[in-house]
Amino acid sequence: MPIINIKITKEGVTPAQKQALIKGATQLMVDVLDKAPQVTFVVIEEVETDDWGIGFDQVSMLRQQNLSPK
Amino acid sequence: MPIINIKITKEGVTPAQKQALIKGATQLMVDVLDKAPQVTFVVIEEVETDDWGIGFDQVSMLRQQNLSPK
Amino acid sequence: MPIINIKITKEGVTPAQKQALIKGATQLMVDVLDKAPQVTFVVIEEVETDDWGIGFDQVSMLRQQNLSPK
Amino acid sequence: MPIINIKITKEGVTPAQKQALIKGATQLMVDVLDKAPQVTFVVIEEVETDDWGIGFDQVSMLRQQNLSPK
Amino acid sequence: MPIINIKITKEGVTPAQKQALIKGATQLMVDVLDKAPQVTFVVIEEVETDDWGIGFDQVSMLRQQNLSPK
Amino acid sequence: MPIINIKITKEGVTPAQKQALIKGATQLMVDVLDKAPQVTFVVIEEVETDDWGIGFDQVSMLRQQNLSPK
Numbered sequence: 001m002p003i004i005n006i007k008i009t010k011e012g013v014t015p016a017q018k019q020a021l022i023k024g025a026t027q028l029m030v031d032v033l034d035k036a037p038q039v040t041f042v043v044i045e046e047v048e049t050d051d052w053g054i055g056f057d058q059v060s061m062l063r064q065q066n067l068s069p070k
Numbered sequence: 071m072p073i074i075n076i077k078i079t080k081e082g083v084t085p086a087q088k089q090a091l092i093k094g095a096t097q098l099m100v101d102v103l104d105k106a107p108q109v110t111f112v113v114i115e116e117v118e119t120d121d122w123g124i125g126f127d128q129v130s131m132l133r134q135q136n137l138s139p140k
Numbered sequence: 141m142p143i144i145n146i147k148i149t150k151e152g153v154t155p156a157q158k159q160a161l162i163k164g165a166t167q168l169m170v171d172v173l174d175k176a177p178q179v180t181f182v183v184i185e186e187v188e189t190d191d192w193g194i195g196f197d198q199v200s201m202l203r204q205q206n207l208s209p210k
Numbered sequence: 211m212p213i214i215n216i217k218i219t220k221e222g223v224t225p226a227q228k229q230a231l232i233k234g235a236t237q238l239m240v241d242v243l244d245k246a247p248q249v250t251f252v253v254i255e256e257v258e259t260d261d262w263g264i265g266f267d268q269v270s271m272l273r274q275q276n277l278s279p280k
Numbered sequence: 281m282p283i284i285n286i287k288i289t290k291e292g293v294t295p296a297q298k299q300a301l302i303k304g305a306t307q308l309m310v311d312v313l314d315k316a317p318q319v320t321f322v323v324i325e326e327v328e329t330d331d332w333g334i335g336f337d338q339v340s341m342l343r344q345q346n347l348s349p350k
Numbered sequence: 351m352p353i354i355n356i357k358i359t360k361e362g363v364t365p366a367q368k369q370a371l372i373k374g375a376t377q378l379m380v381d382v383l384d385k386a387p388q389v390t391f392v393v394i395e396e397v398e399t400d401d402w403g404i405g406f407d408q409v410s411m412l413r414q415q416n417l418s419p420k
Contacts, residue, residue, distance in 0.1 A: 001334060001349065003143060003181065003287040004305075007253065008313065015120055015128070017312050022123030024308040025284075032300045033293065036349035039179065039334065041143065042123035043077065050225055053232030053252035054281055054319065058225070069281065069316035071194060071209065073353060073391065074165075077143040083173065085260055085268075090172045092263030095144075098164040102157050103148065106209035109194065109389065111353065112263035113217065124141060124179065139141065139176035147393065155330055155338075162333030182333035183287065190365055193372030193392035198365075211404060211419065213283060213321065214375075215355040218383065227382050234378040235354075242370045243363065246419035249319065249404065251283065264351055264389065279351065279386035295400055295408070302403030322403035323357065 001039040010046035071109040080116035141179040150186035220256035281319040290326035360396035
């Protein structure tokens with residue numbers, strides 16, 4: 001019964017990509033720990049780039065200057 | 071000074087239900103652990119059904135097929 | 141399928157109290173939101189009083205001076 | 211490589227204030243623990259005042275009655 | 281720069297399995313979202329079975345009665 | 351009433367450093383957002399280096415090879 005929380009910046013992630021993240025994360029729990037999928041939760045949290053900071057700066061600003069990795 | 075975080079799918083929870091969750095969770099801390107309500111935080115997090123996965127699939131999809139419990 | 145996370149200071153909470161917290165939090169989800177208990181997770185997180193701060197100070201220090209509410 | 215998560219009520223925090231929170235939190239990690247800024251994450255989470263409870267009540271309600279501290 | 285938090289019950293997960301979880305979760309971010317591994321954090325949180333509840337009960341108790349899925 | 355959660359690797363952080371983190375984080379909320387210290391929570395979470403991954407690997411392994419920044 002794992003809970004996998006995936007926190008990412010809100011930058012156009014599609015429903016199909018979200019389904020792939022959920023499927024992949026659940027499969028990882030099955031493969032590595034033999035967990036039961038029916039009680040494996042995956043929760044995706046998208047964060048505005050204004051609200052995420054790295055190296056002193058907001059990702060929104062770093063993106064404008066093409067300075068930060070995805 | 072507990073912090074209770076309630077993560078639920080975003081499916082029409084009303085303000086009155088939120089007040090009931092906050093009241094009930096706080097009362098639980100008072101009853102079981104004798105905690106002080108004035109420093110008991112309850113935070114509700116509503117998650118889009120596209121962003122919540124169980125059993126390999128997004129809840130949004132499972133809901134369309136009436137497949138997943140509330 | 142709610143996830144309820146209960147963060148409390150590590151101050152002698154007994155297994156019976158933990159069972160009461162889990163039961164009460166699950167019942168709250170059933171009563172207020174008609175959620176399915178079999179996919180309702182409750183996770184308790186105990187935090188050392190050195191690691192929890194309120195009003196600029198560690199709870200461990202405030203406890204020594206009988207200064208902070210439970 | 212710290213992760214600092216700042217959870218606050220959604221009450222008009224400006225982009226400049228968010229930048230100041232990110233800068234200040236990162237500087238704190240550098241000053242106290244000599245952490246590397248380029249792998250220090252700061253994530254700000256704004257919570258609706260309906261979704262945050264203290265002392266049995268929603269902050270939204272307490273704000274209407276000027277009852278709760280910021 | 282995703283943050284993946286994996287919360288699992290504390291039931292004998294080996295260092296090798298932890299490495300496999302970290303590798304697999306990072307690879308998932310690279311494959312699905314083309315994220316940069318050097319700023320992809322994976323954090324594993326092991327929770328005592330007394331502290332995790334499902335269906336009203338502590339996992340520790342359910343395990344004794346062989347009642348709950350992994 | 352902010353909640354600041356500071357997640358760091360478990361690598362010998364002293365009680366005095368924890369007090370400095372709590373003091374500094376609280377002061378940041380007062381300075382930037384004029385928040386009330388008496389309802390400002392700071393919670394420090396120390397994570398084993400086996401349980402924290404960056405760039406596909408566990409920090410414990412990277413530390414052995416002097417490969418990862420603090």
